[in-house]
Amino acid sequence: MKRLTHDSQVVFNRKIGRGIFHMRLAVKAGIRVKPGQFINLLVSDSYDPLLRRPFSVFDASEKSIDIVYSAIGRATFLMSRKIKGESLNFTGPRGNSYIDFITPGMKKTLFIVVGGGTGAASANYLAKWLRRAGMRLKLIQGAASKGLLIKAGEFCKKGVLFSTDDGSAGIKGFATDIVKKAASVDSVVFACGPKPMLGALKKAVPKGTRVFVSLEEYMGCGIGACVSCVTPVKVKNAGTKRVKNSFEYKRVCVDGTVFELDELVL
Amino acid sequence: MKKSTMKTDTSVSIGKLNLKNPVMTASGTFGYGLEFKDFLDLEALGAIVVKGIALEPVLGNRPQRIVETASGMLNAIGLQNIGVEKFLSDKMPLLARYKTPVIANIYGTDVKDYVAVAERLADSAVAGIEVNISCPNVKKGGLQFAADRKAIIKMLGGIKKVYKKTVIMKLSPNTGNIEDIALLCEDYGADAVSLINTLVGMAVDLDKKTPVLSNIYGGLSGPAIKPVALAMVHKTAKRVKIPVIGIGGIMNYRDALEFIIAGASAVQIGTANFRDPAAPVKVAAGIKEYLEANKIKSVKNLIKTLKYQ
Incomplete structure (x- = not known):
C-alpha cells in the first residue's frame, strides 16, 4: 500500500x-x-x-x-x-500535472504560463520546472490590484509580466490581454485562475493554440470517490447512436485538475 | 502475569453474510472502493459498500454538488454512476481480488429497474445488495419508494425471486415512520435494513441570493446528523428482528459502539471517509481494542445492550 x-x-x-x-x-x-x-x-x-x-x-x-x-x-x-x-x-x-501534456516535440515551444489570483500558486511551480528544464517561458500574473499580487518565487524574477484590474501594478487590464499579445499558434498556454479568466483565454489565443487549464472546484474527498468536484467535458463521437450525451462529468481532483481547454464545456 | 489467551471476536452476521468486523463503508462515500486502496487496507474492512449502481450509466447533477455546513455537509451528486455492466466488467474484477465482501448499492427509477439490476448481479462476485429506496437528490432516486408500501412489497418480491444472496434495504429518514417501513421490509423478506440515508437540507448563498447547490436541496450528512440517526436506529432495532445497520455521522469507534449498543448489528462509515480516508479501518481497530480493554469476548455481546435508567 x-x-x-x-x-x-x-x-x-x-x-x-x-x-x-x-x-x-x-x-x-x-x-x-x-x-x-x-x-x-x-x-x-x-x-x-x-x-x-x-x-x-x-x-x-x-x-x-x-x-x-x-x-x-x-x-x-x-x-x-x-x-x-x-x-x-x-x-x-x-491530480495530474501540466507537464503530463508536454511532448518531446515541444522542445522549442514557447510556454506561456498564466496565473490569475491564487491560481498563481501552481503557475509558480510550473514556471520553476520549465525554467529548470531549459524551456522557453513567459510568465504572467494577473490580480485585481497590487496588494493581491503574489510576489514570491518565480514572480520575483526578471521578465515576469503583471496585470491588475485597477492598474495599480503592471498593465491595467487582464492577464488575458497580455496573453493575446504573446500567444501564437506554436506556443502552448498553461493557466490557472478564476473561471471567467479561463473562458477569456479561449478568445485571447489564435485558433489552434493549445491551452491547458488547471481547474478549481469545491471538493468532498479529493481522492476521486465522491464525484463532487466534477466538470463537464466534451464526449468524443457525440451525437452518434452509442454516445447519447454530448458531455460527461469528469472529476477535477483525479481526472484533472489540468484539462485541455478545448475539451471543457465552460 | 499470565497473558490472556482470550481471542476477541469482532465478527457479525448480516443475513447470509459473515463479516470479520461490523464496519462497512457507506454507499456514495467510498466510490467503487478502489479509490481508497492507497489510504487503507481494504481487507481490514467488514464489507465494502460501493456507490449506487443503476441499470444504465447516469450523468448526475450539475455542479455545485457539495457544500460544507456546520459539522456536516450537503451533497446532491445525483447518483452519477457507470451503470451495472461497466461496474461488472471494469470494477468488480479488481474488487474481487480482495477478500472483503462487496455489497452493491442499487437503485432505479421504477421497480422493474431495481429488479433488473439485482438480477444482473445475481451470479456475480457481489456478496450482497443494498437497495437504495432513500436517495433524496434526484426526482426518481428511490425516495419516491421510501414510504410507498405497495411499491416496496412489489420490489422486494421481485428482487427476492431473482436474487438469492443477502438483501439489505436502505431506509430514508425523510418520510413517514422509519420503523414501520423497516418492519414491512422484514415481513417481505429483507435480510437487514440500513439507516439512515441523508436528511434533506438546503444552503443559501446570501451574496448571490441563490441556492448553493444546483439541485437546490441536498442530503445532510456528517456528525450533525448522528443524534437523529441514533434515535432512528434505536427505535427500529426495538421493532425488527433482522439486523439493523447503523449509519449517520459516525466519525470514530466510540460513535460506532454507541450505535451498536443502541441496537445496530453493524455500522457504515460515510462522511468521515472524506475527512480521513482511513477512518473505517481506524473504527474497526478501535472497536477491537475496546473489546479487549473491557474483556468483552464478542462484539455481538454489545448489540442492543443499552441500559435504561
Missing part, C-alpha cells in the same frame, strides 16, 4: 499580500510533487471545518511543500493563524 496521508509541520506562514499567505510545510523526504498537483489539508482537529481543503502546490523541495492561499473563509482564516512547528495532516499530492 502506497501511503498518501502525511503529517507535516509548519516551517513558516507569512503574510505576503492583502489576506494572502505563504506557508511552508516540512514533510518527510521522498514525497514527489509535480506542477499542478494539490495537497488536501486537514485544517482543524474539530469538526469545524469538517472537510479537508485542497491547495495547489506553490513550490516543493525534497523535504518541503509550499502553498500560497488567500484567507477568505473559516478554514483559510484558521490556517492563517498557524504558527511555526504546528502540525498539519494532508492527503496527496493528487
Whole structure:
C-alpha cells in the first residue's frame, strides 16, 4: 500500500499580500510533487471545518511543500493563524500535472504560463520546472490590484509580466490581454485562475493554440470517490447512436485538475 | 502475569453474510472502493459498500454538488454512476481480488429497474445488495419508494425471486415512520435494513441570493446528523428482528459502539471517509481494542445492550 496521508509541520506562514499567505510545510523526504498537483489539508482537529481543503502546490523541495492561499473563509482564516512547528495532516499530492501534456516535440515551444489570483500558486511551480528544464517561458500574473499580487518565487524574477484590474501594478487590464499579445499558434498556454479568466483565454489565443487549464472546484474527498468536484467535458463521437450525451462529468481532483481547454464545456 | 489467551471476536452476521468486523463503508462515500486502496487496507474492512449502481450509466447533477455546513455537509451528486455492466466488467474484477465482501448499492427509477439490476448481479462476485429506496437528490432516486408500501412489497418480491444472496434495504429518514417501513421490509423478506440515508437540507448563498447547490436541496450528512440517526436506529432495532445497520455521522469507534449498543448489528462509515480516508479501518481497530480493554469476548455481546435508567 502506497501511503498518501502525511503529517507535516509548519516551517513558516507569512503574510505576503492583502489576506494572502505563504506557508511552508516540512514533510518527510521522498514525497514527489509535480506542477499542478494539490495537497488536501486537514485544517482543524474539530469538526469545524469538517472537510479537508485542497491547495495547489506553490513550490516543493525534497523535504518541503509550499502553498500560497488567500484567507477568505473559516478554514483559510484558521490556517492563517498557524504558527511555526504546528502540525498539519494532508492527503496527496493528487491530480495530474501540466507537464503530463508536454511532448518531446515541444522542445522549442514557447510556454506561456498564466496565473490569475491564487491560481498563481501552481503557475509558480510550473514556471520553476520549465525554467529548470531549459524551456522557453513567459510568465504572467494577473490580480485585481497590487496588494493581491503574489510576489514570491518565480514572480520575483526578471521578465515576469503583471496585470491588475485597477492598474495599480503592471498593465491595467487582464492577464488575458497580455496573453493575446504573446500567444501564437506554436506556443502552448498553461493557466490557472478564476473561471471567467479561463473562458477569456479561449478568445485571447489564435485558433489552434493549445491551452491547458488547471481547474478549481469545491471538493468532498479529493481522492476521486465522491464525484463532487466534477466538470463537464466534451464526449468524443457525440451525437452518434452509442454516445447519447454530448458531455460527461469528469472529476477535477483525479481526472484533472489540468484539462485541455478545448475539451471543457465552460 | 499470565497473558490472556482470550481471542476477541469482532465478527457479525448480516443475513447470509459473515463479516470479520461490523464496519462497512457507506454507499456514495467510498466510490467503487478502489479509490481508497492507497489510504487503507481494504481487507481490514467488514464489507465494502460501493456507490449506487443503476441499470444504465447516469450523468448526475450539475455542479455545485457539495457544500460544507456546520459539522456536516450537503451533497446532491445525483447518483452519477457507470451503470451495472461497466461496474461488472471494469470494477468488480479488481474488487474481487480482495477478500472483503462487496455489497452493491442499487437503485432505479421504477421497480422493474431495481429488479433488473439485482438480477444482473445475481451470479456475480457481489456478496450482497443494498437497495437504495432513500436517495433524496434526484426526482426518481428511490425516495419516491421510501414510504410507498405497495411499491416496496412489489420490489422486494421481485428482487427476492431473482436474487438469492443477502438483501439489505436502505431506509430514508425523510418520510413517514422509519420503523414501520423497516418492519414491512422484514415481513417481505429483507435480510437487514440500513439507516439512515441523508436528511434533506438546503444552503443559501446570501451574496448571490441563490441556492448553493444546483439541485437546490441536498442530503445532510456528517456528525450533525448522528443524534437523529441514533434515535432512528434505536427505535427500529426495538421493532425488527433482522439486523439493523447503523449509519449517520459516525466519525470514530466510540460513535460506532454507541450505535451498536443502541441496537445496530453493524455500522457504515460515510462522511468521515472524506475527512480521513482511513477512518473505517481506524473504527474497526478501535472497536477491537475496546473489546479487549473491557474483556468483552464478542462484539455481538454489545448489540442492543443499552441500559435504561
